[in-house]
Every structure is written in structure tokens, then in C-alpha cells.
Amino acid sequence: MxxxxxxxxxxxxxxxxxxxxxxxxxxxxxxxxxxxxxxxxxxxxxxxxxxxxxxxxxxxxxxxxxxxxxxxxxxxxxxxxxxxxxxxxxxxxxxxxxxxxxxxxxxxxxxxxxxxxxxxxxxxxxxxxxxxxxxxxxxxxxxxxxxxxLVDSQGRPLSWIAPEFEGGPDKAKSAIAAITALLLExxxxxxxxxxxxxxxxxxxNGERFGQVVRRMAEEWIKRGLAEKGFGDYLxxxxxxxxxxxxxxxxxxxxxxxxxxxxxxxxxxxxxxxxxxxxxxxxxxxxxxxxxxxxxxxxxxxxxxxxxxxxxxMADKDTVNAADQMKVTTCLNPLHTALAVFGMLLGYPTMSKTIADPDLKALVTRLGYVEGLPVVEDPGIFSPKEFLRQVIEIRVPNPGLPDTPARICADTSQKIPVRYGITISKYIRAKDLDTADLEAIPLIIAAWLRLLIGSDGNGTDDAGRPVKLSPDPRLEELQRILVDIPLNGSAKKKTLTTTIKSILADTSIFGTNLNATPLADKIETFLTAMCQGNGAVASTLHKAASAW
CATH class of the missing domain: 3.40.50.720 (NAD(P)-binding Rossmann-like Domain)
Incomplete structure (x- = not known):
């Protein structure tokens, strides 16, 4: 051997x-x-x-x-x-x-x-x-x-970061603190x-990287743990x-x-x-x-x-266009859509999700119809060809043992980029209308449907328990959604009141969805998905058939 x-x-x-x-x-x-x-x-x-x-x-x-x-x-x-x-x-x-x-x-x-x-x-x-x-x-x-x-939503240092702020380079344990300490060297x-x-x-990503390294250094400088010149250097x-x-x-x-x-x-x-x-x-x-x-x-x-x-190797504008193309339209949003529905419908791998004709129709609409109109062509490769490879070759690859559960991790942190940016572009554009978005509200509704449950567990479309992927906001969101019934008794009016605070959360969606036509669509889709076993699949099929 x-x-x-x-x-x-x-x-x-x-x-x-x-x-x-x-x-x-x-x-x-x-x-x-x-x-x-x-x-x-x-x-x-x-x-x-x-x-x-x-x-x-x-x-x-x-x-x-x-x-x-x-x-x-x-x-x-x-x-x-x-x-x-x-x-x-x-x-x-x-x-x-x-x-x-x-x-x-x-x-x-x-x-x-x-x-x-x-x-x-x-x-x-x-x-x-x-x-x-x-x-x-x-x-x-x-x-x-x-x-x-480094900090929570209130601007307070995270529990494992606070000792690094206070203790300086000698207390560096996280990657950002260690990198900042080594830059001080x-x-x-x-x-x-x-x-x-x-x-x-x-x-x-580079801008965020620079911000957090400089923030760590500033915390040390103001405590006298590094000299002012270090901040100038960074x-x-x-x-x-x-x-x-x-x-x-x-x-x-x-x-x-x-x-x-x-x-x-x-x-x-x-x-x-x-x-x-x-x-x-x-x-x-x-x-x-x-x-x-x-x-x-x-x-x-x-x-x-x-x-x-x-x-x-490219200039900043080209890199940003390539990144926006991939992360906000041509790959990551499709991945999340397939993963959320994959967990709800019981698919074991990502290749199995896109083999479902309705899910393929969903990501085809999401990419070509709703995504490409807001894509800036990076010029170094074609967004349309990139998207084709994702839908026809890459995700369907049966050799890749990728799972919906892996992709679903930290979805609340991904939605602002994977869907929020496209939504905001539709809101700003004179020639686009958020009322034309269908795939995105369906996906958001499916995500909320997946989260209904407690203690990190949900229920799939067949009524089986499903262990949800880790997410820093899972407990908070489940607490809001926990009383939504899945047995067919869910009423849109009650559900609308329940999810209003979630749809208003700009840290998740980038905008207050209650002020857009998307809120009503999400509420309608979610209500339909809560009408008993098989309701998710039937809601998806009805939408896909209309496309």
C-alpha cells in the first residue's frame, strides 16, 4: 500500500x-x-x-x-x-x-x-x-x-474578540488578531x-479585510498596545x-x-x-x-x-464585476435556492436537487430572467456562459458529493448578498420592477418554511424532522416562526403579522421588504407551503409551471 x-x-x-x-x-x-x-x-x-x-x-x-x-x-x-x-x-x-x-x-x-x-x-x-x-x-x-x-449588531465586541481588543498582540487567537499581530511584527x-x-x-472581500485589520489595530493603539505609526502603516x-x-x-x-x-x-x-x-x-x-x-x-x-x-489578474473594477456576477446572480444564489428546497424535499445531494425539473426551472428563471438583467459583464469571461456551466454541468455533476445541508449553513448571513443586492438593483433601476421578481420571493418563502420549528430542528415537506444547518440567527428566527402551523390551518393574515419583523430586517435583506411588492408574494408563497405535507412541492410546481 x-x-x-x-x-x-x-x-x-x-x-x-x-x-x-x-x-x-x-x-x-x-x-x-x-x-x-x-x-x-x-x-x-x-x-x-x-x-x-x-x-x-x-x-x-x-x-x-x-x-x-x-x-x-x-x-x-x-x-x-x-x-x-x-x-x-x-x-x-x-x-x-x-x-x-x-x-x-x-x-x-x-x-x-x-x-x-x-x-x-x-x-x-x-x-x-x-x-x-x-x-x-x-x-x-x-x-x-x-x-x-469583530462586533455584534450593537457594536459590542464578540465574546472571543473582547480579550484580544484588551490584551493586544500577546492575546491574539483569532485569525484577524493573529494576522494583525504579525503585521505589527x-x-x-x-x-x-x-x-x-x-x-x-x-x-x-478585500475592503472588509482591510477594515477589520485596521479596526483591530486601532483598538490596540488606543490602549497603548501598539504605536500610532502602526495605524499609518496599515x-x-x-x-x-x-x-x-x-x-x-x-x-x-x-x-x-x-x-x-x-x-x-x-x-x-x-x-x-x-x-x-x-x-x-x-x-x-x-x-x-x-x-x-x-x-x-x-x-x-x-x-x-x-x-x-x-x-x-485584473483591475479592481473587473474583479468587482466578476465577483458580483458570481456571488449575486450566476452561482451563489442558485446554490442557496437549490439547497433550501433540497432540505425541504429530502434530496441528499446538490446534483439530485437540480435533477428535479421544477428546481431546474426555478434556478433557470433565477439566473437568466431575474439575475442577468442586473449583471455587469466583467469582460474576462461571459456571465451567460458561466451561468450555463453552473446549471448544465457543474451542479448536475453526480461525482460531486455536495449536500444541501452544507450549502445551507449561515444562510441568514448570505441572503443580503445573494438576493439583497439584486433586489436593491431592481428598486433603483428605472427599467426594472420588483413586482416582476418571482423566483426570489419563492426562495425566501421556502427558507422561512424550512426554519419553522425549534431547537435547531425543522420539518421537511413529507412531515419528517430535519436537522437544520448552523446559522448565527437560527435561534432568534425560529423563535419568531415557531407558532406557524404546518397542518393546513395557516392563514395568510396571521402569517403576515408573524413574519413582518423578519421582512423588515435590513441586515438580512438589505432593504425593508414590507415596503416592496415582494412581501405580499413571500407571504402568499409561505402560506401555500404550510398547507400540510407535500405543500412545498406543489407550490414550487405551480410556480415553475407558470414560467
Whole structure:
């Protein structure tokens, strides 16, 4: 059996027989070169990093475009490093799942070092040296949108952030605090330049990244825990930049069936598991074939030649247009729509959801009819073709074991971008009318129907209990919706009163929906969906048939 930690170059024939592409560069030489002169550090050691960033670093190494790899840091769940990296010599298998059922497997070894930021202070000490090195050019992140939260809706520091505000760099535990502390090291080493590149999946991510890093620094400065010049350094665009990005690759949690197929090929390291922190990991990362990464080309310390690995380097307006296209119209809203209905209708995978003719009609209308009219063409690829690939190729891929439950996580945090921006564009546009929106209010109604229940549980369309995905506002929203009956006795007038406060919440929808024609449509759809078992499917079918 083959092991990732083996001397792979002494087993080339065996790996090739297993269908695994091996790196062509000298792994040890790469690690030594990176230790001397690091260029790229990434925060967030989960599966998206393994699907996009590390393979890009590998492609640059394989082509000879660089001799240095990528270093990865994990703060949210340090056990990822201990359990998914260290035992396998910081290597893993990238498994591309194709629509025809085949797999393309590569052994990725581009990770030059892995740093768990937990109780052991040594990794952070080692990172301080990395950030003091003039060779460092960029820091990327995949810490999810929640990782950027510092305060609650009332402006109060979150419970785990407050000690970092008060204690300064020495108390840094979260990703944002750790990054800010390491930037302080770089400032103290001579105010060296650096690009901080968020690759988290939300609009204008670079701007948000810059805001929260500067906010953390300001809290330290006003408490005398950092000098005023540090704040000036973070605002100097010749020194520190926060480029905008758009990143896209569907990356489900590791699938056990993929592990079984790898094991059948003679690969021993093929068991998915949960880390001590609860993260789904494996010695492999399964993902789709299609991917996009668009980056604003603003790097004051230089950068690796990312374009040689397929990355689109562009100006800010182009990146923003590409991001808006993906996040607000051509992918993410479709994903959420399918996931919400998928949980209600009992579909186990995303590919099964879009195989439902009514759900395909829903996302077709959502994308082509309601979304494309407000899309700005980024110019580097066609929004219409991007949308076609999503609906016809990417989501239907039966090889991708993606689930509605994964996509439904944190939906209350996603709706402002995935639907709220389109709604606001319709409100502002002289030639568009919110009264013409049908798919969006149907999806919002379905989301509210899914949340009806208590204690994190709901009821699907067949009357079966369903465990709802984590969401920071789940408890609050369920408390409002809990008394809505699902047995057919729901009356629109009563329901309208019940959900009025939710529809008025601009933090969810970006606007007060009660002041738009959408409120009545949502209330009508939701009332119809609460008329007993099968009501969700019949409401969806009636709407889809009218399109």
C-alpha cells in the first residue's frame, strides 16, 4: 500500500500505476528555499485551500516559475494541522471528480510549512520570523465570512474578540488578531510592504479585510498596545494593500466513496475523519474540475506569477464585476435556492436537487430572467456562459458529493448578498420592477418554511424532522416562526403579522421588504407551503409551471 509520507520518488511506478500524478520538483529543496525566503502564507487550512491555493503553488513549482512553496496557518481548528497535515508530511491528494464519473488524482506537496495556532506558542513565534522577512509578498485567507466578525449588531465586541481588543498582540487567537499581530511584527521590522488577499466567498472581500485589520489595530493603539505609526502603516497603500478577489470552486467535504476508490487503487491514506475540532478532513480533497480565481493586481512587495497557473489578474473594477456576477446572480444564489428546497424535499445531494425539473426551472428563471438583467459583464469571461456551466454541468455533476445541508449553513448571513443586492438593483433601476421578481420571493418563502420549528430542528415537506444547518440567527428566527402551523390551518393574515419583523430586517435583506411588492408574494408563497405535507412541492410546481 502507498503512503503519502513515503519517499514518493522511489515509488514513482507504483504511484503512476494508481493513476496519481506526482510533483516534478525537489520537495526538500523547495522547503529549504521557502524557509530562507518565503513569499506566500495562507490562513485557513481547510478544503478550499487544498482545492485552489496549494494546487496553484504546485503548478508554479512544476513549471519552474518559482522554487518556493506556500505556508499554511490554521487558527480556528488547529487540530487540522495535527491530524490532516503532520501525519502525512504536509502532503495530500487532490481528487478532481469529473462529470463522467472518472477521477483525476494528483499528489500535492507544495506546502512548505504548516502552523497550528493553538496552545503551543512556537508556531506563532516561527511565523513572526516569516513576517519579518522582506521576501514575503502576500498573505491569502480562507477563514469564511464569520472569521471577519469583530462586533455584534450593537457594536459590542464578540465574546472571543473582547480579550484580544484588551490584551493586544500577546492575546491574539483569532485569525484577524493573529494576522494583525504579525503585521505589527512586519511594521517593527522596517514597515515592509505586503499584500493581504482575502479569498473568502463574499463581495468586496478585500475592503472588509482591510477594515477589520485596521479596526483591530486601532483598538490596540488606543490602549497603548501598539504605536500610532502602526495605524499609518496599515493605511499606506504603498505599503499594505487589500486586493479584491473572486474565487470559485465547488469543494464538498471529503467523500467516503472517494476514499474507497483510492484504497482500491492501493493508496493506504484514504480515510475521511473529523478533527478534534469537528472539521471534516481527509488525506485527500475532492473537488470539481472547473475553477476561477480573479485577483486585483495590487501587490506592493511583488507577487508570484499567478497568471502562469491560470489565475486572472485584473483591475479592481473587473474583479468587482466578476465577483458580483458570481456571488449575486450566476452561482451563489442558485446554490442557496437549490439547497433550501433540497432540505425541504429530502434530496441528499446538490446534483439530485437540480435533477428535479421544477428546481431546474426555478434556478433557470433565477439566473437568466431575474439575475442577468442586473449583471455587469466583467469582460474576462461571459456571465451567460458561466451561468450555463453552473446549471448544465457543474451542479448536475453526480461525482460531486455536495449536500444541501452544507450549502445551507449561515444562510441568514448570505441572503443580503445573494438576493439583497439584486433586489436593491431592481428598486433603483428605472427599467426594472420588483413586482416582476418571482423566483426570489419563492426562495425566501421556502427558507422561512424550512426554519419553522425549534431547537435547531425543522420539518421537511413529507412531515419528517430535519436537522437544520448552523446559522448565527437560527435561534432568534425560529423563535419568531415557531407558532406557524404546518397542518393546513395557516392563514395568510396571521402569517403576515408573524413574519413582518423578519421582512423588515435590513441586515438580512438589505432593504425593508414590507415596503416592496415582494412581501405580499413571500407571504402568499409561505402560506401555500404550510398547507400540510407535500405543500412545498406543489407550490414550487405551480410556480415553475407558470414560467
Amino acid at each position: 502507498l503512503h503519502l509520507s513515503d519517499d514518493i520518488h522511489n515509488q514513482t511506478a507504483a504511484w503512476q500505476k494508481a493513476g496519481v500524478t506526482l510533483p516534478t520538483y525537489d520537495i526538500e529543496a523547495m522547503r529549504q528555499a521557502t524557509k530562507r525566503s518565503p513569499t506566500w502564507v495562507h490562513f485557513g487550512a481547510g478544503n478550499l485551500f487544498r482545492a485552489v491555493h496549494a494546487p496553484i503553488a504546485q503548478k508554479l513549482l512544476d513549471s519552474g516559475a518559482t522554487d518556493r512553496g506556500i505556508s499554511v496557518v490554521e487558527s480556528f481548528d488547529p487540530a487540522i494541522i495535527d491530524q490532516a497535515y503532520t501525519p502525512f508530511d504536509d502532503r495530500y491528494l487532490q481528487v478532481i471528480l469529473k462529470a463522467d464519473g472518472s477521477m483525476k488524482t494528483s499528489l500535492v506537496a507544495s506546502i512548505a510549512g504548516a502552523y497550528p495556532l493553538g496552545e503551543d506558542p512556537k508556531p506563532l513565534r516561527d511565523l513572526r520570523l516569516v513576517f519579518r522577512n522582506p521576501s514575503l509578498q502576500m498573505v491569502t485567507t480562507t477563514i469564511t465570512e464569520k472569521g471577519y466578525a 512586519r511594521y517593527q521590522a522596517g514597515a515592509l510592504p505586503l499584500a493581504l488577499v482575502s479569498t473568502d466567498n463574499f463581495s468586496r 493605511r499606506d497603500k504603498n505599503k499594505i494593500t487589500f486586493p479584491l478577489t473572486m474565487i470559485d470552486r465547488i469543494t464538498p467535504n471529503p467523500d467516503a466513496e472517494v476514499g474507497r476508490r483510492l484504497k482500491a487503487l492501493g493508496i493506504a491514506d484514504a480515510e475521511p475523519f473529523r478533527t478534534r475540532g469537528g472539521t471534516a478532513m481527509a488525506p485527500y480533497a475532492n473537488t470539481e474540475e472547473t475553477w476561477y480565481w480573479v485577483v486585483e493586481d495590487d501587490f506592493p512587495a511583488g507577487r508570484p506569477p499567478l497568471e502562469k497557473a491560470g489565475v486572472y
